[in-house]
């Protein structure tokens with residue numbers, strides 16, 4: 001069996017024993033005393049060197065621990081800052097999208113009647129003309145003009161005129177299909193666009209709209225209710241023609257309706 005390796009307690013006991021021997025005046029002239037003193041000195045120097053190395057190594061470890069925890073904190077701070085920036089940028093972009101959409105809607109809407117405005121109608125006319133051509137399907141266009149509207153303004157005031165326009169817009173909205181387009185062409189004139197619709201069906205629709213307008217009684221409060229009428233010109237787009245040519249023919253039909261006595265529709 002091998003003897004167990006000496007531990008720190010053995011080392012301390014050996015040093016104490018050596019020191020006792022060296023301090024004993026009885027061993028002053030012993031031939032091995034000088035060698036024992038040298039050995040003890042060498043041991044102490046080595047012990048000191050080891051302790052210094054341990055201190056340096058401990059210092060280095062604690063320094064590197066501090067350094068790496070500083071780096072981790074710095075990294076986490078940067079990540080938090082980036083996350084905040086990403087959130088701000090997302091919010092900014094969604095606000096910008098909403099604003100752009102609101103601006104686009106406003107630029108295409110008539111503020112009084114809340115129907116599409118002339119710019120919107122031009123876009124729709126263009127799109128529907130192209131679609132009708134692609135699909136070889138019928139497209140009808142009508143122009144509607146309120147009768148004697150100037151008189152309404154002159155006799156009852158501009159606000160009553162505005163109210164009349166809103167009621168007419170509502171009557172139009174209530175009497176067309178979901179995929180028809182209606183909008184304010186300008187002043188007291190409106191445009192109706194009937195995709196995938198032949199002349200006969202479109203005539204029925206514009207007549208329904210005209211009757212609904214004729215049934216409006218505008219409450220004036222102080223005077224008997226005010227009746228309204230409108231004249232309508234309707235046409236079907238011809239093969240290969242531009243939408244402005246179609247609108248011009250609808251305008252001619254509207255003029256005829258006015259000339260024939262108003263409150264009627266004419267198809268050209």
Ligand SMILES: Nc1nc2c(ncn2[C@@H]2O[C@H](COP(=O)(O)OP(=O)(O)OP(=O)(O)O)[C@@H](O)[C@H]2O)c(=O)[nH]1
Pocket residue numbers: 112145146147148149150151153157158159160161162165186187188258262
């Ligand atoms: N209240 C109001 N009036 C408007 C608006 N836009 C246009 N008008 C008026 O509409 C009137 C149109 O008059 P005219 O073009 O002479 O037509 P009309 O009196 O309807 O006559 P006919 O079309 O021949 O039956 C003008 O007095 C315009 O000032 C609006 O937004 N509100």
